[in-house]
Amino acid sequence: MAAAKTIEVSDLRLAYGTREALHGISFDIERNEIFAIIGPAQSGKTSLLRCLNRTIDFVADASATGRILFDGEDVLRTRDVFSLRRRIGMVAPLPVGLPMSIYDNVAFAPRCSGLTGKDDLDTIVEKCLRQAALWDEVKDRLNHLGTALSGGQQQRLTIARALSHQPEVLCLDEFSIAIDPVTTMRIEDVLKELRNEMTIILVTNLVQQARRLANRTMFLWKGEIVELGPTDVVFSGQPRDRRTHDYVHGIFG
Amino acid sequence: MNSSSLPGGGPARPRRSTVALLGERALELVIHISGVSAVIFVLAIFFFVFREAAPILFSADFSIREFLFSKEWYPTSAVNVRYGTWALTVGSVSVTALAMIIAVPFGLGAAIYISEFSGSKQRETLKIVIELLAAIPSVVWGFIGLTVMSRLIVKFTGAPVGVNLLNGGIILALMSIPIIVSIGEDALKAVPDSYREAAEALGATRWQMVYRVLLPAARNGLLAAVLLGVGRAVGETMAVLMATGHAVKIPHSPLDSVRTLTANIAAELGEAAAGSGHYRVLFLTGVLLFTITFVVNLTADIAIRGLRRK
Amino acid sequence: MRKARAQSLARWVFLAMTVAMIVPLIGIVVYLIWLGAPSLNWEFLVDIPRRGMREGGIWPAFVGTLYLVIISLAASAPIGILAAIYLNEYARDNWLNRLINLAVINLAGVPSIVHALFGLGAFVYAAKFGYSIISASLTLAIMTLPVIIASTREALASVPMAFREACWNVGATRWQTIRAVVLPNSVSGILTGVILQVSRAAGETAPIMFTGAVFFKAVRRGDLFPYELGDQCMALSMHLYTVSTQVPNVEESIPYATAVVLLATVLLVNVSAIAVRVWLRNRKKW
Numbered sequence: 001m002a003a004a005k006t007i008e009v010s011d012l013r014l015a016y017g018t019r020e021a022l023h024g025i026s027f028d029i030e031r032n033e034i035f036a037i038i039g040p041a042q043s044g045k046t047s048l049l050r051c052l053n054r055t056i057d058f059v060a061d062a063s064a065t066g067r068i069l070f071d072g073e074d075v076l077r078t079r080d081v082f083s084l085r086r087r088i089g090m091v092a093p094l095p096v097g098l099p100m101s102i103y104d105n106v107a108f109a110p111r112c113s114g115l116t117g118k119d120d121l122d123t124i125v126e127k128c129l130r131q132a133a134l135w136d137e138v139k140d141r142l143n144h145l146g147t148a149l150s151g152g153q154q155q156r157l158t159i160a161r162a163l164s165h166q167p168e169v170l171c172l173d174e175f176s177i178a179i180d181p182v183t184t185m186r187i188e189d190v191l192k193e194l195r196n197e198m199t200i201i202l203v204t205n206l207v208q209q210a211r212r213l214a215n216r217t218m219f220l221w222k223g224e225i226v227e228l229g230p231t232d233v234v235f236s237g238q239p240r241d242r243r244t245h246d247y248v249h250g251i252f253g
Numbered sequence: 254m255n256s257s258s259l260p261g262g263g264p265a266r267p268r269r270s271t272v273a274l275l276g277e278r279a280l281e282l283v284i285h286i287s288g289v290s291a292v293i294f295v296l297a298i299f300f301f302v303f304r305e306a307a308p309i310l311f312s313a314d315f316s317i318r319e320f321l322f323s324k325e326w327y328p329t330s331a332v333n334v335r336y337g338t339w340a341l342t343v344g345s346v347s348v349t350a351l352a353m354i355i356a357v358p359f360g361l362g363a364a365i366y367i368s369e370f371s372g373s374k375q376r377e378t379l380k381i382v383i384e385l386l387a388a389i390p391s392v393v394w395g396f397i398g399l400t401v402m403s404r405l406i407v408k409f410t411g412a413p414v415g416v417n418l419l420n421g422g423i424i425l426a427l428m429s430i431p432i433i434v435s436i437g438e439d440a441l442k443a444v445p446d447s448y449r450e451a452a453e454a455l456g457a458t459r460w461q462m463v464y465r466v467l468l469p470a471a472r473n474g475l476l477a478a479v480l481l482g483v484g485r486a487v488g489e490t491m492a493v494l495m496a497t498g499h500a501v502k503i504p505h506s507p508l509d510s511v512r513t514l515t516a517n518i519a520a521e522l523g524e525a526a527a528g529s530g531h532y533r534v535l536f537l538t539g540v541l542l543f544t545i546t547f548v549v550n551l552t553a554d555i556a557i558r559g560l561r562r563k
Numbered sequence: 564m565r566k567a568r569a570q571s572l573a574r575w576v577f578l579a580m581t582v583a584m585i586v587p588l589i590g591i592v593v594y595l596i597w598l599g600a601p602s603l604n605w606e607f608l609v610d611i612p613r614r615g616m617r618e619g620g621i622w623p624a625f626v627g628t629l630y631l632v633i634i635s636l637a638a639s640a641p642i643g644i645l646a647a648i649y650l651n652e653y654a655r656d657n658w659l660n661r662l663i664n665l666a667v668i669n670l671a672g673v674p675s676i677v678h679a680l681f682g683l684g685a686f687v688y689a690a691k692f693g694y695s696i697i698s699a700s701l702t703l704a705i706m707t708l709p710v711i712i713a714s715t716r717e718a719l720a721s722v723p724m725a726f727r728e729a730c731w732n733v734g735a736t737r738w739q740t741i742r743a744v745v746l747p748n749s750v751s752g753i754l755t756g757v758i759l760q761v762s763r764a765a766g767e768t769a770p771i772m773f774t775g776a777v778f779f780k781a782v783r784r785g786d787l788f789p790y791e792l793g794d795q796c797m798a799l800s801m802h803l804y805t806v807s808t809q810v811p812n813v814e815e816s817i818p819y820a821t822a823v824v825l826l827a828t829v830l831l832v833n834v835s836a837i838a839v840r841v842w843l844r845n846r847k848k849w
Contacts, residue, residue, distance in 0.1 A: 053732070055728070055731055055732065058728075058731065060655060060656060082734045082735070082736055083266075083734065084734075085731070085732065085733065085734035086266070086733065086734035089732070089733070090732040091732075092725075092728065092729065092732065094725065096725050096726065096728075096729040098726055098729060098730070098743075098744060099726065099744065099747075099748055099848035099849050100743070100744075100848075108730070108733065108735070108743065109733040109734060109735070110267065112269075112733070112734060112735045112736070112739050112743075113266065113267045113268065113269060113734070114267045114268055114269040114270060114273065115267045145848055147848055147849040158729065161729070161733055162732070162733065164733070165266075165733055165734060166266070277736065277738050277739075280738060281653070281737075281738060283645060284645050284646075284648055284649045284653065285649055285653065287642050287645035287646040287648075287649055288645075288646050288649030288650055288653070288654065288660075288663060289659075289663065290642055290646055291646055291663050291666040291667045291670060291708070291709065291712060292662055292663050292666040294666070294670060294705055294708065295666040295669050295670050296666075297681070297685060298670070298673060298677065298678070298681045298705070301680075301681050301684035301685040301689065302677060302680045302681055302684060304684060305680070305683075305684045305688075358580070359580050359583065359584055362576070362577050362580035362581065363577070363580055363581040363584065365577050366574075366577035366578055366580065366581045367581070370573075370574045370577055370578070379581065381837060382585055384833065384837070385830055385833055385834070386584075386585075386588065388759070388762050388763075388766075388829055388830065388833045389766075389826065389829065389830075390763075390765070390766025390767065390768075390800055390825060390826075390829055391675070391766070391767070391768065392766065392767075392768045392800045392801075392803050392804050392825070393766070393803065393822055393825055393826050393829075395804070396803055396807050396818065396822045397591055397595075397822075399807055399808070400807070400818075400819075401591050401594055401595075427584070427588070430584055458567075458569060458570040458573075459570050459573065459574070460569060460570055460572075460573035460574075463573075484672050487674070488672070488673070488674030488675065488676075488677075489674070489675075490674060490675050490676040490768075490769045491675075491768045491769055491804065495804070495807070495808060515674055515676045518676045518679075518680070519676055519679075519769055519772065522679075522680075522683075522773055523772075523773070527688075535680075536680055536684070539676065539677045539680040542674050542676070542677055543673060543674075543677050546672045546673065546674055546677075547669055547672065549672070550668060550669065550671070550672035551665075551668070551669070554668050
């Protein structure tokens with residue numbers, strides 16, 4: 001039985017001014033999978049994510065053509081980008097705690113959507129902090145500043161924030177760069193759980209992380225898809241493309 | 254899977270009220286308009302000042318050359334009205350020049366001290382003092398010129414009258430120093446520490462480092478500081494009105510009375526009948542001032558912009 | 564050995580230059596207070612000028628300045644803050660915004676007498692407000708606007724971009740981001756900028772001299788609301804000019820006392836701005 005597709009990218013071309021960063025790539029992402037995107041720096045991985053949630057709009061000279069279908073609607077042409085960003089969540093590489101209480105950090109997105117009932121917000125805050133494996137550490141100090149937490153805690157707080165608006169897709173852009181290995185493992189466990197509820201797109205520089213978590217992996221290099229397939233094939237001794245083998249085994253990158 | 258109201262599945266979501274959405278739209282419109290307002294106001298200033306001045310530009314017996322370069326200023330003469338602002342321009346230039354001769358060395362010296370030689374507590378205090386100095390209103394400076402400085406000048410130079418070019422120059426210097434210090438200090442702070450460390454590694458003393466490395470590196474910003482000081486001095490009205498005396502003459506010594514373009518407008522505007530030639534020429538002087546300070550400030554900004562980009 | 568001496572010498576030279584500016588100033592201020600002392604008392608503040616301003620107090624000027632400052636800042640602070648929000652949070656780097664930036668710089672450098680001419684041409688005559696508090700206040704507002712824009716922008720820019728991006732990533736609109744993160748964390752800078760312009764508005768003379776401030780206006784002593792918007796008013800800065808240059812045979816201490824009151828008012832406002840800045844800096848959230 002064919003898996004349901006949730007995102008279909010067709011011929012996506014992205015340019016910053018005159019420099020093209022993505023050269024007309026096409027691929028699909030299936031519902032409820034963990035989809036990893038690997039590749040060396042400057043391959044276009046972050047740019048791709050920013051096209052998905054339209055934060056590419058904030059880059060002055062960026063222009064994107066092509067089509068990104070998300071449940072039938074073209075993301076690049078949608079007018080309500082704010083709803084889009086709540087359906088496609090994003091976790092940035094560097095942990096960010098907003099300068100407000102931990103509670104307000106997680107309640108921020110629901111409040112922006114118009115939710116004001118205290119009980120509703122309490123429920124959401126607890127649920128998301130639990131899902132992000134942060135609840136036990138902060139439950140007694142929800143009114144403390146989010147910026148006072150450690151890096152690993154702030155990254156989990158970011159994930160809690162991303163979960164607070166019930167995304168259907170969760171994108172993580174090299175989430176483990178600035179945090180310790182223990183927290184990284186904890187978050188990886190979180191992602192394995194979350195997969196049941198949503199689709200996860202994981203951009204990572206750590207090829208082993210992709211191997212641990214992803215169902216399918218895409219190797220993006222210099223704005224082009226080199227290979228896309230089931231993770232065990234990509235990481236095997238014989239992937240379809242020689243370059244994949246070389247990158248995965250550390251020969252370049 | 255949760256039931257949903259969205260195509261393709263997904264949980265039901267809260268929506269913002271239409272009131273909130275419209276309110277935000279309206280607010281963002283007001284913000285955009287406010288942003289453009291600065292342009293509108295600058296154009297308005299130029300427009301309204303020029304508007305009052307314009308008729309005389311087109312009148313038959315007015316000559317721009319005479320306006321700019323003649324030193325005969327007799328606006329109220331019954332028989333032979335002459336509008337030559339040259340003496341006033343020289344007045345402005347000489348007061349500013351004298352002020353800068355005093356202010357630039359002291360201002361840059363203080364900027365260097367604060368930036369390179371002072372401890373952090375000292376620096377905080379000095380910066381606060383400079384800030385308070387900058388806050389002194391120009392009319393108070395004018396008053397100081399009229400009273401304290403005037404007496405000091407009479408006492409030490411034997412001049413008959415204490416309000417003159419020297420007085421105005423000193424007062425203007427004291428007024429311009431804070432801006433030279435503060436922008437100058439910014440310029441020095443902007444020079445990367447690596448320059449200082451490199452100089453130290455080569456065995457240079459603090460002074461050598463300042464003289465040979467920092468000053469050249471901060472050249473643009475220091476120039477901007479001086480230009481902004483000049484801009485302030487040229488545009489100053491009340492202090493020079495009260496401190497320089499009332500003679501519309503080209504000065505031959507620092508103890509001569511002078512009058513600047515700015516002070517002249519302030520002194521005579523009250524007596525000029527609205528719509529008269531005298532009135533319009535005063536507005537024209539305003540246009541001249543606007544242009545001069547525009548050029549000076551623009552140059553300073555270009556210099557600073559070059560600085561910030563580093 | 565010689566190097567160390569030269570080094571030390573340099574240090575002392577620069578210190579001397581710095582001190583050379585400050586010490587005379589303190590001397591001047593002391594001199595002003597000393598000569599103004601005979602008149603410096605509560606009566607001086609609340610009483611009205613008498614006998615052609617040769618005696619009495621400065622109340623109408625003091626309250627006039629309050630009117631001018633409050634009205635002009637009520638106009639320029641909101642517009643200035645909103646304009647700065649536009650420039651820092653919404654504007655893209657295109658020709659329009661470079662033009663706006665140029666305009667703000669230009670506006671900031673306009674001499675005060677040119678502001679007076681503008682006020683005269685635009686508010687007194689063209690808008691037909693006549694010589695009045697409203698004309699004078701609006702003229703002061705245009706004068707303080709560019710600096711409020713500049714200082715607000717600096718305050719907004721000091722909030723790190725990462726916070727804004729984190730808000731955008733969860734679907735917040737630009738305004739929601741500004742309201743939740745940017746503004747609350749720029750309050751100290753914005754407030755300081757506005758307070759500093761209060762002191763500037765209180766001290767300026769030329770812009771109000773030809774648009775609404777007068778030598779003398781009869782009011783009741785101690786009256787907090789003696790003026791209407793359409794009235795002309797006295798002002799502290801203007802009054803100093805008047806009593807030191809336009810009134811013959813004035814009792815010597817009166818101009819000095821006026822100068823001291825004006826100076827004290829201005830410096831007090833500035834010190835409170837600095838205090839606000841320090842206090843709020845300590846409550847920084849990151």
